[in-house]
Amino acid sequence: MSRAPREAAEVFDWGAFLGVLPWTVLAVVVVLGVTLAVALGQGRHTVVDVAWGLGFVAIAVAAFLAGDGDPGRSWLVLALTAGWGLRLGAHIHRRSRGRGEDPRYEELLAKAPPGGRTAFAVRRIYLTQGVVMWFVSLPVQVAMVQPQGLGALAWAGAAVWAVGLFFETVGDWQLERFRAEPSNRGRVLDTGLWHYTRHPNYFGDACVWWGLWLVAASAWPGVLFVLSPLAMTWNLAKGTGAALLEKDIADRRPDYADYVRRTSGFVPLPPRKPQRRGTPS
Incomplete structure (x- = not known):
């Protein structure tokens, strides 16, 4: 991958942008998959809140590595996203450490069918959060491909x-x-x-x-x-x-x-x- 400066007049490459998207989807799947494993091990799904900020960081890193936009813009967006996401993840981890399940998730998971609690959690918590995370991060993803300074x-x-x-x-x-x-x-x-x-x-x-x-x-x-x-x-x-x-x-x-x-x-x-x-x- 080359990050040499590109001409400001260069046309935006939609193909390159589409090529970034599978990698950002994979980043979301990996982060939430690891989070689910940790949640099942701890017996509480509240750890998904810690993964919220970290998921955005993973998306930004994936888009940065897969994209080929202007270096200044790419580095700026990566730094801003990582600074926000890492701070938020650390704050929520510190706040929730040593506590039990979040009442919001307890109320939601009480609706799960017998024997299907994990599948219900994946569908209603992890899948929903992953879709929202990926959609909200689209400006970050497109910025990693923009050639303008x-x-x-x-x-x-x-x-x-x-x-x-x-x-x-x-x-x-x-x-x-x-x-x-x-x-x-x-x-x-x-x-x-x-x-x-x-x-x-x-x-x-x-x-x-x-x-x-x-x-x-x-x-x-x-x-x-x-x-x-x-x-x-x-x-x-x-x-x-x-x-x-x-x-x-x-x-x-x-x-x-x-x-x-x-x-x-x-x-x-x-x-x-x-x-x-x-x-x-």
Whole structure:
């Protein structure tokens, strides 16, 4: 494989892009196959959450090795994807270490037919996650084949990625510190980044993928893959992210309903002022 600089005017090679796709599919299969083996050995499927970020890293590496795009663009996208994925994987591993099965997976696997728990898990957890992972990563994959050099929009995408990583990393750190204090048990974190959004980590995650899309969109045909960050954003805000997390949290934390009334659900915004009694909404 050659990574010599290519002319910016060179036409995008769709054949080369299609040639990358089988390798990225294989990367997903290998990562999730290994994860399934580990999950069965540990007796808990929550380890698939650790594989989420690592799977994207594997896809980026596979596309980097199979692609032949501009070296600067390829290295930038690889570094951004790996930086995000490795940090997320390490964070989730540290958070879930020593714990049992995630309640989300317990609820899902309770629907499995007798004797078919593993096959049910493969179909409903691993296959679903693999498809979403591969689809969301399409901007990363196409960027590894684009012959154009980096321009202003690509660097703007890197800046959006950096904002996202800041929100995600700092939000996770603030939540860890809050939970580590016994006096905070049952209380709601509403300081720091959590003062402006109920989910700074999910907002940051979305920014990371919009940033990576912008890097790809700075050259043809990256703009065509806008559904990838849209899918990730919907999943974080309405799918298995914020909406699922908040489904029953008010039952466990009485102050959470008030927190919801005054705090943005996703995009960071100044908190809403409490209304006086009798004031129309």
